[in-house]
Amino acid sequence: MELTLESNAFFLGVEYLAIFCSGLMGGLCAVRKGYDLIAMIITAWLTALGGGIVRDVMLGDVPPIGIADRGFVITALASGLAVAVVHPEVDKLRWSMLTIDALAVAMFAVIGTEKAILYGTSGMTAVFMGMFTALAGGLIRDMLLNDVPLVIRDRHWYAVPSALGCILTVFVCRGAQFGILDDTAEAGLDVAIVILIVALRLLSVRFDITMPGAMHRSEP
Amino acid sequence: MELTLESNAFFLGVEYLAIFCSGLMGGLCAVRKGYDLIAMIITAWLTALGGGIVRDVMLGDVPPIGIADRGFVITALASGLAVAVVHPEVDKLRWSMLTIDALAVAMFAVIGTEKAILYGTSGMTAVFMGMFTALAGGLIRDMLLNDVPLVIRDRHWYAVPSALGCILTVFVCRGAQFGILDDTAEAGLDVAIVILIVALRLLSVRFDITMPGAMHRSEP
Amino acid sequence: MELTLESNAFFLGVEYLAIFCSGLMGGLCAVRKGYDLIAMIITAWLTALGGGIVRDVMLGDVPPIGIADRGFVITALASGLAVAVVHPEVDKLRWSMLTIDALAVAMFAVIGTEKAILYGTSGMTAVFMGMFTALAGGLIRDMLLNDVPLVIRDRHWYAVPSALGCILTVFVCRGAQFGILDDTAEAGLDVAIVILIVALRLLSVRFDITMPGAMHRSEP
Numbered sequence: 016m017e018l019t020l021e022s023n024a025f026f027l028g029v030e031y032l033a034i035f036c037s038g039l040m041g042g043l044c045a046v047r048k049g050y051d052l053i054a055m056i057i058t059a060w061l062t063a064l065g066g067g068i069v070r071d072v073m074l075g076d077v078p079p080i081g082i083a084d085r086g087f088v089i090t091a092l093a094s095g096l097a098v099a100v101v102h103p104e105v106d107k108l109r110w111s112m113l114t115i116d117a118l119a120v121a122m123f124a125v126i127g128t129e130k131a132i133l134y135g136t137s138g139m140t141a142v143f144m145g146m147f148t149a150l151a152g153g154l155i156r157d158m159l160l161n162d163v164p165l166v167i168r169d170r171h172w173y174a175v176p177s178a179l180g181c182i183l184t185v186f187v188c189r190g191a192q193f194g195i196l197d198d199t200a201e202a203g204l205d206v207a208i209v210i211l212i213v214a215l216r217l218l219s220v221r222f223d224i225t226m227p228g229a230m231h232r233s234e235p
Numbered sequence: 236m237e238l239t240l241e242s243n244a245f246f247l248g249v250e251y252l253a254i255f256c257s258g259l260m261g262g263l264c265a266v267r268k269g270y271d272l273i274a275m276i277i278t279a280w281l282t283a284l285g286g287g288i289v290r291d292v293m294l295g296d297v298p299p300i301g302i303a304d305r306g307f308v309i310t311a312l313a314s315g316l317a318v319a320v321v322h323p324e325v326d327k328l329r330w331s332m333l334t335i336d337a338l339a340v341a342m343f344a345v346i347g348t349e350k351a352i353l354y355g356t357s358g359m360t361a362v363f364m365g366m367f368t369a370l371a372g373g374l375i376r377d378m379l380l381n382d383v384p385l386v387i388r389d390r391h392w393y394a395v396p397s398a399l400g401c402i403l404t405v406f407v408c409r410g411a412q413f414g415i416l417d418d419t420a421e422a423g424l425d426v427a428i429v430i431l432i433v434a435l436r437l438l439s440v441r442f443d444i445t446m447p448g449a450m451h452r453s454e455p
Numbered sequence: 456m457e458l459t460l461e462s463n464a465f466f467l468g469v470e471y472l473a474i475f476c477s478g479l480m481g482g483l484c485a486v487r488k489g490y491d492l493i494a495m496i497i498t499a500w501l502t503a504l505g506g507g508i509v510r511d512v513m514l515g516d517v518p519p520i521g522i523a524d525r526g527f528v529i530t531a532l533a534s535g536l537a538v539a540v541v542h543p544e545v546d547k548l549r550w551s552m553l554t555i556d557a558l559a560v561a562m563f564a565v566i567g568t569e570k571a572i573l574y575g576t577s578g579m580t581a582v583f584m585g586m587f588t589a590l591a592g593g594l595i596r597d598m599l600l601n602d603v604p605l606v607i608r609d610r611h612w613y614a615v616p617s618a619l620g621c622i623l624t625v626f627v628c629r630g631a632q633f634g635i636l637d638d639t640a641e642a643g644l645d646v647a648i649v650i651l652i653v654a655l656r657l658l659s660v661r662f663d664i665t666m667p668g669a670m671h672r673s674e675p
Contacts, residue, residue: 045607051666053614054607068513073288075297077515078576082583099669136298143302154379159594161603163381167265167274174273226271229319293508295517356518363522374599383601387485387494394493446491449539 026202030126031090033119038063038094039105040116041156046102048160052095058156059095063119064088065152070127070144074134113220114213121212124149124177125205128184132192138185145181150174170226172219180212246422250346251310253339258283258314259325260336261376266322268380272315278376279315283339284308285372290347290364294354333440334433341432344369344397345425348404352412358405365401370394390446392439400432470566471530473559478503478534479545480556481596486542488600492535498596499535504528505592510567510584514574554657561652564589564617565645568624572632578625585621590614610666612659620652 041062042055050058064081071079080087098105105112127148131141150166150173157164166174187204190196196204218224261282262275270278284301291299300307318325325332347368351361370386370393377384386394407424410416416424438444481502482495490498504521511519520527538545545552567588571581590606590613597604606614627644630636636644658664 046669049668050607051610051668053666055669057607057614072292072512073298073302075295075515078513078571078580078584082513083577083580085577085579088579088583099667102669131298137303137305139305139308140298140303143308144298158378158598159604159607161381161601164379167270167277167379170271174277226273227319228269228271229266229275229322292512293518293522295515351518357523357525359525359528360518360523363528364518378598381601384599387490387497387599390491394497446493447539448489448491449486449495449542 030122031086033122034063034087034090035094035097036112036115037119037123037152038091039098039101040112040119041153042095042098043102043105044156044160044162046098047106052099055099056092056095058160059098060088060091061159062152062156063091063094065155066123066148066150067127067152069147069151069155070130073147074131074136074144076134114217117213117216118209120149120173120177120216121180121209123152124180124212125184125208128181129188129205132185132188138182138189141185141188142178142181145184146174146177149177149181170228172215172224172226175226176212176215176219179215180208183208183211250342251306253342254283254307254310255314255317256332256335257339257343257372258311259318259321260332260339261373262315262318263322263325264376264380264382266318267326272319275319276312276315278380279318280308280311281379282372282376283311283314285375286343286368286370287347287372289367289371289375290350293367294351294356294364296354334437337433337436338429340369340393340397340436341400341429343372344400344432345404345428348401349408349425352405352408358402358409361405361408362398362401365404366394366397369397369401390448392435392444392446395446396432396435396439399435400428403428403431470562471526473562474503474527474530475534475537476552476555477559477563477592478531479538479541480552480559481593482535482538483542483545484596484600484602486538487546492539495539496532496535498599499538500528500531501599502592502596503531503534505595506563506588506590507567507592509587509591509595510570513587514571514576514584516574553660554653557653557656558649560589560613560617560656561620561649563592564620564652565624565648568621569628569645572625572628578622578629581625581628582618582621585624586614586617589617589621610668612655612664612666615666616652616655616659619655620648623648623651 038059042059044062045054045058060081064087068079068081071077071081081091082088124145126145128141128145130148131144132138136144154164154166162168184205187196187201187208190204191198191201258279262279264282265274265278280301284307288299288301291297291301301311302308344365346365348361348365350368351364352358356364374384374386382388404425407416407421407428410424411418411421478499482499484502485494485498500521504527508519508521511517511521521531522528564585568581568585570588571584572578576584594604594606602608624645627636627641627648630644631638631641
């Protein structure tokens with residue numbers, strides 16, 4: 016059972032890049048709090064691969080890729096080592112890193128959803144699996160470092176673009192399954208979805224568009 | 236393999252109610268801390284269905300009901316949306332909500348234990364599964380919001396009535412398996428166990444009966 | 456599929472001891488924070504068996520030993536009850552407890568790695584499984600009590616000796632599989648690895664040898 020994205024060398028390269036960048040962002044959280052090298056490696060690995068681990072456990076695909084795929088694991092651990100050296104550079108690139116983080120989240124969302132569909136889950140379950148892949152890694156990292164996770168704390172669009180992307184990915188997968196879309200069209204639409212998720216996230220931060228909170232109602 | 240409780244329309248309705256109320260309580264935690272709509276939906280879903288997800292992962296029944304059952308998922312997400320509007324009412328109903336929360340916990344305990352027994356686990360494992368179903372959702376929510384979970388913090392009876400209820404449920408299931416109890420008797424005893432758990436919890440809060448802490452011993 | 460270590464009465468006895476001591480350490484965290492008996496039992500159980508539960512879920516060996524093995528569960532719960540009484544003694548034995556905790560971590564690392572290898576995972580996956588068994592219990596406990604986990608916070612060697620021990624264990628297992636080592640040699644080497652992990656941990660604390668943090672670089 017081969018994943019369309021993973022069987023393609025270009026997409027595989029992009030996925031390694033997403034894991035590495037995601038790991039850099041994760042390790043940076045440990046650097047900022049003054050923890051040691053081990054903490055950097057653990058947070059980098061969890062941020063990059065923790066979401067996929069949650070997805071695989073819930074799909075019953077054990078042992079999860081996040082501890083079983085040599086290439087992914089080495090990439091994630093390497094990002095934790097790298098951040099110990101390059102953290103001042105990573106810290107300075109606020110907008111670049113925001114973009115790369117958004118890109119990693121977007122790719123994880125699409126890949127996670129596609130994997131679930133290939134395992135034969137329903138569309139709704141696949142959306143959850145995509146969301147887990149995209150968001151659970153950062154969430155576990157923040158719980159570990161005793162922070163309230165970004166997805167809870169940040170009022171900018173973070174979960175919503177991912178959810179939208181996962182839902183669109185389900186439609187694309189269904190289109191491919193029913194023969195409406197060929198491989199090229201599917202890959203093209205996947206890329207479009209990733210771009211959409213990233214664009215929504217960046218627009219939200221740039222123009223400070225936030226999610227509403229609870230409705231304020233005057234007491235009668 | 237049909238669950239006795241779930242095959243019964245009345246109990247199914249009560250279960251939806253438990254999920255909805257549990258979700259309202261969960262979402263309220265996010266409202267109180269001033270988080271956004273997404274945070275409300277996530278905390279509502281986790282509180283209502285997180286325990287069942289932990290149980291299903293440990294039973295190997297994947298993908299878990301908490302991401303695969305359309306009715307349950309929609310109910311949980313809807314409770315997160317609802318709390319954004321009705322939070323002042325929910326907040327005011329302290330005793331009603333305490334009762335409903337206790338009721339949800341009690342029902343999750345009984346349902347979780349029964350599901351495990353139907354999957355052929357030992358009685359002890361089934362008690363753990365019931366406890367996970369009842370308590371793990373709120374526990375994950377509190378970890379996410381950076382609180383010490385209620386089950387750890389609250390000295391009133393919370394885990395103990397659930398544990399007692401799970402153990403009694405195991406005996407009831409064994410009674411049904413050995414043909415001592417018929418379906419009606421089993422359902423009746425299940426309801427009695429739920430009432431017992433709720434009663435113990437409410438009595439404990441009402442009369443401020445708490446669990447003992449560590450033994451204080453004078454230094455020799 | 457019998458584990459070499461577990462089929463041996465001596466090692467089984469040592470494992471019960473490790474679970475009990477690990478539980479004492481875990482329960483003590485709840486005592487120090489003034490929580491009640493239930494909190495002590497939960498933290499003791501999670502510290503002692505939580506790591507094995509994570510390992511078993513990731514191996515697909517469900518329900519996990521931590522909720523299914525009667526002897527282990529009773530030992531863990533008993534340690535939570537015991538700590539309510541003996542906490543002043545446990546608290547005073549700083550070096551003894553540090554040693555016993557290191558011993559428990561070391562044994563869990565070796566046992567966890569061996570179990571994974573017996574389930575046919577790759578060496579890398581087995582190292583992760585060993586690390587989960589050794590460290591995940593304490594990690595979940597600290598997240599529950601709203602602390603940053605020891606493995607992140609403590610700059611002394613904690614994860615590194617365990618990782619080294621897990622890697623060595625993989626080589627020993629491979630040696631046994633290829634017929635280079637007989638049962639006695641394997642058991643002997645396992646003991647040597649446990650001693651090595653404990654020694655590295657204690658040396659690190661005694662002589663205050665710490666892991667490096669992020670590289671400090673002067674701004675150009």
